[in-house]
Amino acid sequence: MKVLVTGGTGFTGSRLIPLLLKNGFQVRVFVRPTSNRSLLSSFEVEWATGDFANPETFIAALRGVDALINIASLGFGHAESILKSMKEAGVQRGLFISTTAIFTQLNAGSKSIRLAAEEAIQASGVDYTILRPTMIYGTPRDRNMWRLIRLLKITPIMPIFGDGESLQQPIFVDDVAQAVLLALQNDATIRKSYNIAGKAPLTYNEVIDTVASALGKRVWKLHLPYLPIVRALQFTERLRLRLPIKAEQVLRLNENKAFSYDEAGRDFGFSPRSFEVGIGIEAQK
Ligand SMILES: NC(=O)c1ccc[n+]([C@@H]2O[C@H](COP(=O)([O-])OP(=O)(O)OC[C@H]3O[C@@H](n4cnc5c(N)ncnc54)[C@H](OP(=O)(O)O)[C@@H]3O)[C@@H](O)[C@H]2O)c1
CATH class of the missing domain: 3.40.50.720 (NAD(P)-binding Rossmann-like Domain)
Incomplete structure (x- = not known):
């Protein structure tokens, strides 16, 4: 083909x-x-x-x-x-x-x-x-987890905007590639749309803990109220000042992002790895 x-x-x-x-x-x-x-x-x-x-x-x-x-x-x-x-x-x-x-x-x-x-x-x-x-991670080219990995490598304190309890379900880049291959090879996927995600949802606090543990580090999470931070960021954005984080990113971090991939599993055998396994691979690099 x-x-x-x-x-x-x-x-x-x-x-x-x-x-x-x-x-x-x-x-x-x-x-x-x-x-x-x-x-x-x-x-x-x-x-x-x-x-x-x-x-x-x-x-x-x-x-x-x-x-x-x-x-x-x-x-x-x-x-x-x-x-x-x-x-x-x-x-x-x-x-x-x-x-x-x-x-x-x-x-x-x-x-x-x-x-x-x-x-x-x-x-x-x-x-x-x-x-x-969902959010794709894996290899130092990713713009998501590798930012976190680099940060956690150098800091013992991780500021978190919000309570860190919103759900995340990042997907490893090679699992996205595998999903493309499997879906293309299976005619049951024709004229269908699928959500694909990592194996299981985890809270942002658990994301931080999993990355820190994969790096063999102890990291203290410092929770900060996120709405005042969002307002401050929105204000700086109106002034056209560029900061490393945007108000929308903080809001998005506090949104639940867990998605079922049951249909993808049923129709084309999609079976992603866990975050622990994926981030373990990245931590070795
Ligand atoms: N990254 C994530 O976390 C994430 C999460 C969910 C969904 N997605 C989706 O997954 C897909 C891949 O994301 P990614 O992060 O791997 O992308 P990426 O690294 O930003 O790569 C974008 C690619 O698109 C090409 N491209 C951009 N504009 C083009 C144009 N006008 N004509 C032809 N090619 C063009 C770029 O070519 P050049 O080399 O010329 O720049 C590059 O190869 C995207 O559809 C994205 O929306 C990404």
């Missing part, structure tokens, strides 16, 4: 491509002229250069493949154009990575774009599968 992968040079895409090749797929990667291809330079992939902003380049890249694997974010607003290009190039099968962030109760910036993208895919008539991962 020949696939076109978008977002192949990114954090998740660069873990997926070796897995696809190992499983006998022929892989063409859609890259921008500016994309850094170095992580994939040792793999036998075909390159197609272009940009979603220039649909002709994307249609050309799609010609001759059996399926599209769209890892690049649906939050960029290109979904309609991607679907049109698939029709133009005669590609009927498409696997799309979305995100469980579409379920946030917050008025997050890209939520409406992502929701509209999912609706467009579901109404398009293509043989789609949508996978919605």
